[in-house]
Amino acid sequence: MPKNSKVTQREHSSEHVTESVADLLAHQEPVDYKRSTLNVTGEAWDKQKEGDEDLDAENRPAWNSKLQYILAQIGYSVGLGNVWRFPYLCQKNGGGAYLVPYLVLLIIIGLPLFFLELAVGQRIRRGSIGVWNYICPRLGGIGYASCLVCFFVGLYYNVIIGWSIFYFFKSFQYPLPWSECPIVKNGSLAVVETECERSSATTYFWYRETLDISNSISESGGLNWKMTLCLLVAWSLVGLAMIKGIQSSGKVMYFSSLFPYLVLVCFLVRGLLLRGAVDGIMHMFTPKLDKMLDPQVWREAATQVFFALGLGFGGVIAFSSYNKQDNNCHFDATLVSFINFFTSVLATLVVFAVLGFKANIMNEKCVVENAEKILGYLNTNVLSHDLIPPHVNFSHLTAKDYNEMYRVIMTVKEGHFKELGLDACLLEDELNKSVQGTGLAFIAFTEAMTHFPASPFWSVMFFLMLINLGLGSMIGTMSGITTPIIDTFKVRKEVFTVGCCIFAFVVGLIFVQRSGNYFVTMFDDYSATLPLTVVVILENIAVAWIYGTKKFMQELTEMLGFRPYQFYYYTWKYVSPICMAVLMTASIIQLGVSPPGYSAWIREEAAEKFLFYPTWAMAILISLIILASLPLPLVFILRQFHLVSDGSNALSVTYKKGRMMKDISNLEDNDETRFILSKVPSETPSPMPTHRSYLGPGSSSPMEMSSAPNGRYGSGYLLASTPESEL
Secondary structure, three states: OOOOOHHHHHHOOOOOOOOOHHHHHHOOOOOOHHHOOOOOOOOOOOHHHHHHHHHHHHOOOOOOOHHHHHHHHHHHHOOHHHHHOHHHHHHHOOHHHHHHHHHHHHHHHHHHHHHHHHHHHHHHOOOHHHHHHHHOHHHOHHHHHHHHHHHHHHHHHHHHHHHHHHHHHHOOOOOOOOOOOOEEEEOOEEEEOHHHHHOOHHHHHHHHHHOOOOOOOOOOOOEOHHHHHHHHHHHHHHHHHHOOOHHHHHHHHHHHHHHHHHHHHHHHHHHHOOOOHHHHHHHHHOOOHHHHHOHHHHHHHHHHHHHHOOOOOOHHHHHHOOOOOOOOHHHHHHHHHHHHHHHHHHHHHHHHHHHHHHHHHHHHHHHHHHHHHHHHHHHOOOOOHHHOOOOOOHHHOOHHHHHHHHHHHHHHOOOOHHHHOOOOOOHHHHHOOOOOHHHHHHHHHHHHHOOOOOHHHHHHHHHHHHHHHHHHHHHHHHHHHHHHHHHHHOOOHHHHHHHHHHHHHHHHHHHOEOOHHHHHHHHHHHOOHHHHHHHHHHHHHHHHHHHHHHHHHHHHHHHHOOOOOHHHHHHHHHHHHHHHHHHHHHHHHHHHHOOOEEEEEEOOOOEEEEEEOOHHHHHHHHHHHHHHHOHHHHHHHHHHOOOOOOOOOOOEEEEOOOOEEEEOOOOOHHHHHHHHHOOOHHHOOOOOOOOOOOOOOOOOOHHHHHHOOOOOOOOOOOOOOOHHHHO
16 A cells, blocks of 8 residues: 555554545555456355456357357258158148148247247356256256257267268269169079069168168167268268367358258259149148147147257257347347248258159159050950050050049959059059158158259259258257356367267267167157157246246346347246147157057068067167156255255355455355345346346346445445456
């Protein structure tokens, strides 16, 4: 302290000291209030440790631009399900009529919950673990459950990318290797491979050349080395995209998010020029209005909305946590939700334009094969020439002429018609053969592309699109693991990312053995559906009922600069929780009604056959569901009974720059609250306030606080924004 200060002078005088606290503090070392932090850990103050944490907070990565962030969210939410799941559900559940329940549920469930996840991530600026620890420590298991589900999904999802990589490299040849059945030599004879002849060239290539699949999940058959290499490439791509966090993954998103739209538009233009494309689109959008009253349709629509937006995985929260706090996340939620919907519709148009073309090709093939049968019956006098209409020309037989001839023969030979073995060859029957998932991408679509002019080009484009769709979703899924773990445990980003990818590759070898496809089906059906539904219900309850919808709406008003629509208040509070509870109940009933099983490819029969899971596989299946849900009750019990500290029982206030430290670890709970707040618990300031530092209902604004003579705490100290809010 300076020698000529008032305080020093008073020390050597007999006058009564009347200096104010403000005068005393005026001579202390200046305090940088922006960089002052509140320590609520109850631990001894460690200058080096807090300096590192402060630096980490200041250096938290941020998106380079709003466009990069939007593309990342689109790349994450728009995935393989938009291409091979939505069109199947649309066809199965009433065509154009299915769009009505889907759109309704997108608005009352999808959009509000998507907005909620974006808002909490942006508000608290942490991954899923940190977010739910802050909102409700007893429900902190939500974040850990999300990480586990992301891990399970990432394990098998990257296998699908590996399959796409295999097909991508196989597409650089003409003719395409799945366009014809292979010829095998049997002594001096060359014959078509029996398994291929009894199925089809594309089916054979998928099951035998690609997967080399075993007859059941119990027959391991060893590793498929081709798929093992492809899986290694897939995890290498993901690791390279993720190793620098959003600095690297954000740049990847420019390509991986936009390229699929380029391919879809090209396929749509090409598809509409194909013969029969209009038949497919007309069949697709012909509404079957009676389906809208079927509860099963609404259940499947709700499930598709739920998974299409990536709710509960933690990827949405992770991406939004890198935003500035004044970002308009309501606009982002609306934009991404409806881009997702219109992408699904675009993909549906493409799929059914191509499948309409394929249906016409297959129908013509059916007509030719059956016309040859009829000619044979005519030549052997099994059928009379009088049964053939005079205008029918077998050299240029149309589907219409064949159907007319078919009806005449069926009428005349009614008693012996079945013995003739003739097919109706109706285009409607071909269009009704609904396919989804791998059956659509690797069998139906590949078969259609063999009939395209310049088929290798379109095949390369298609599988490159699948790789990019999968990569965009995998980056979001991996962010749902890496962001919360790095935020919570302060591990090195590069080391953890590489270690996570290596570990996932090793565990993922279970999916590239010959029975691996059956494990992919198991994980896809059971590892995420029920646990994620529970996670999202608890997310909704934590914000709407525990944290408080009114308080959350007020914080959003402070953060966004405008008050969100009252619509969100009622959907978060009542509509979404009820709808999600109904969906969870329906999912449990569905699991109970439908026996757990899988479709196995039987080599000898060259056909699929439904098999039940053996006992050991059932044990794995149940373990997946339990393991993914286990963090929820475990964390609740540990924190409810104070077996693990959540940091709420021992608090200390530390101002690093001012060297001021007040230990209150021995105070009672009420005294702690009174010390920090000086009023009531409802006014607890957020540990991560926004630019405007919202401090709860009824509290003063930062401007009002700064104008007070002694500040909120009566000592002239103000709690400034953390460094994170300055990003």
